[in-house]
Amino acid sequence: MADAAVLERAKRYIFAGRNYERIDLRGYDLRGVNFTCSNFRGADLSGSDLRGALFIGADLSRACLQGCDAAGADFSGADLTGAYLRGLNLTEAVCWHTCFKGALCKQVKFHGADLTGADIARAEMLGARFDGAIVTGLRNVDRAIFRWFLSPLGGKPSYDPFPGAVVLTGSLTGDESFRENAGLINGLGYS
Amino acid sequence: MIGLEQVRNRLKILEARTAPLKAEIDQLALVAEPDAQQIARFNELAAGLQVMQGRYLECEAWIEMLEKYPGVSRPDQLPTKGNTPAYVPVTEKAPAEQVERNREASHQRDARELVELLPAAGAE
Numbered sequence: 001m002a003d004a005a006v007l008e009r010a011k012r013y014i015f016a017g018r019n020y021e022r023i024d025l026r027g028y029d030l031r032g033v034n035f036t037c038s039n040f041r042g043a044d045l046s047g048s049d050l051r052g053a054l055f056i057g058a059d060l061s062r063a064c065l066q067g068c069d070a071a072g073a074d075f076s077g078a079d080l081t082g083a084y085l086r087g088l089n090l091t092e093a094v095c096w097h098t099c100f101k102g103a104l105c106k107q108v109k110f111h112g113a114d115l116t117g118a119d120i121a122r123a124e125m126l127g128a129r130f131d132g133a134i135v136t137g138l139r140n141v142d143r144a145i146f147r148w149f150l151s152p153l154g155g156k157p158s159y160d161p162f163p164g165a166v167v168l169t170g171s172l173t174g175d176e177s178f179r180e181n182a183g184l185i186n187g188l189g190y191s
Numbered sequence: 192m193i194g195l196e197q198v199r200n201r202l203k204i205l206e207a208r209t210a211p212l213k214a215e216i217d218q219l220a221l222v223a224e225p226d227a228q229q230i231a232r233f234n235e236l237a238a239g240l241q242v243m244q245g246r247y248l249e250c251e252a253w254i255e256m257l258e259k260y261p262g263v264s265r266p267d268q269l270p271t272k273g274n275t276p277a278y279v280p281v282t283e284k285a286p287a288e289q290v291e292r293n294r295e296a297s298h299q300r301d302a303r304e305l306v307e308l309l310p311a312a313g314a315e
Binding site: 125128129130131133135136138141142144146147149160161162163164165167169170 | 192193249252253255256257259260262263264265266267268269270271272273275276277
């Protein structure tokens with residue numbers, strides 16, 4: 001009970017401009033907390049509840065947000081370069097000019113999210129869905145990965161279609177973390 | 192990345208190259224009593240056309256695939272539940288009896304293949 005009271009009080013504080021580099025915040029309830037301009041480089045927030053949290057201008061590069069619920073959160077101007085976002089729920093989230101460069105966004109739900117001016121260059125978007133998302137000015141759409149094309153004979157997945165390929169539009173392992181291309185590499189005798 | 196336009200151009204080039212060969216082979220086919228040189232040329236052309244036919248089919252397969260899965264280059268082409276079929280993972284396990292039956296059939300098939308590979312006893 002005391003913890004809940006502390007948490008409720010903590011939500012009223014502003015954790016802006018703080019340094020949380022490589023912090024372990026797995027499974028925490030961080031609803032509505034203000035982390036504006038904070039540094040979360042390499043932090044682990046997997047499984048946390050981030051609904052309505054503010055990450056405006058925050059640095060989340062190489063952070064892990066696997067399975068987080070960030071519905072309605074604000075990531076405007078945040079840097080998510082190389083972040084691990086598998087299964088992240090960004091429904092109705094605000095992502096103005098957010099940088100998703102090289103981020104792993106498998107199975108991310110961008111339903112109704114505002115992605116105005118966001119950059120998704122080299123982002124792995126296998127299984128990501130954008131129903132009702134505002135995508136005006138979304139940058140580098142042609143450089144993101146939305147499908148995998150697998151050869152029936154084995155080998156590494158291709159991101160471009162080729163005859164006889166098996167197409168994959170979603171992650172086979174869903175929200176679970178797993179190296180999907182494991183065993184598909186030629187020369188190791190697994191394929 | 193291989194574009195649709197590139198493959199279509201390749202197809203046009205192949206068609207342009209095939210046309211004179213086809214004309215030549217048609218002429219050779221009309222010769223009543225061909226000499227050895229003409230027969231050799233006919234065989235050479237037939238083999239060449241066969242190879243080109245393979246390339247032609249390959250190009251058609253590429254075009255089919257590229258038309259079926261066009262690249263995502265604009266925000267309005269982003270995957271949604273409407274335009275992309277949902278992946279439904281197989282969660283139900285097959286019944287134990289079926290698994291056992293499949294395993295037995297697989298073993299029998301392997302054994303048969305092995306028997307076929309082995310030299311017959313007493314065969315010279």
